[in-house]
Amino acid sequence: MSADPGSRRVIDFLVQNFNLVRGLHILAVIAWMAGMLMLPRIFVYHMSAEPGSRMDAVFKQAELRILRIIINPAMILATVFGGLLILADSAIRGWGFLLQPWMLTKIAALIFLFGWHGFMAGARRKFANDQNTRSEKFWRMTNELPFIAAIIIVLSVTTKFLNH
Numbered sequence: 001m002s003a004d005p006g007s008r009r010v011i012d013f014l015v016q017n018f019n020l021v022r023g024l025h026i027l028a029v030i031a032w033m034a035g036m037l038m039l040p041r042i043f044v045y046h047m048s049a050e051p052g053s054r055m056d057a058v059f060k061q062a063e064l065r066i067l068r069i070i071i072n073p074a075m076i077l078a079t080v081f082g083g084l085l086i087l088a089d090s091a092i093r094g095w096g097f098l099l100q101p102w103m104l105t106k107i108a109a110l111i112f113l114f115g116w117h118g119f120m121a122g123a124r125r126k127f128a129n130d131q132n133t134r135s136e137k138f139w140r141m142t143n144e145l146p147f148i149a150a151i152i153i154v155l156s157v158t159t160k161f162l163n164h
């Protein structure tokens with residue numbers, strides 16, 4: 001399948017600037033992870049605030065901002081730059097890499113991360129409506145889950161399960 005000249009130019013640009021796009025992808029991923037690790041921590045502190053108090057309002061505002069200003073935009077940017085890397089990679093080595101074990105592992109961990117992101121957004125809404133039903137222990141124990149997914153993703157992309 002041959003691409004039209006316009007998309008050919010875009011793909012050539014992406015291939016030539018692969019390392020730049022990869023760097024931007026990694027930066028967006030850092031922000032996404034930072035927000036996802038921060039939010040449950042805030043939930044833990046939020047639970048010790050009296051409902052309706054000034055601290056309760058401060059935590060609600062902080063939760064909204066972390067989600068709207070950090071987590072959501074960073075997830076979109078990480079996905080956009082990741083999609084551009086897929087386009088560049090497909091031109092460099094063909095589409096087959098998408099089915100290699102390291103990529104399938106990354107995709108599985110990504111499905112978990114997107115699901116966790118949605119779960120956190122739902123939990124934020126519940127906190128905003130004073131309807132959190134989860135315990136402090138739950139938020140403390142699940143806090144590290146996105147980081148475990150990040151370890152799996154980063155090591156599968158950097159090693160590609162090869163030992164050279």
Ligand code: HEM
Nearest residue numbers: 022026029078079082083085086089110150153154157158
């Ligand atoms: C959101 C959807 C995502 C897509 C579509 C995506 C896609 C990609 C692609 C195609 C590459 C280039 C792979 C290569 O040729 O070596 C890449 C690199 C990378 N990705 Fe992602 N990615 C996504 C999310 C993430 C997340 C959540 C993390 C970390 C938690 C991550 C970490 C990395 C790292 C560290 C690299 C650089 C690997 C290297 O250069 O050795 N990505 N990504």
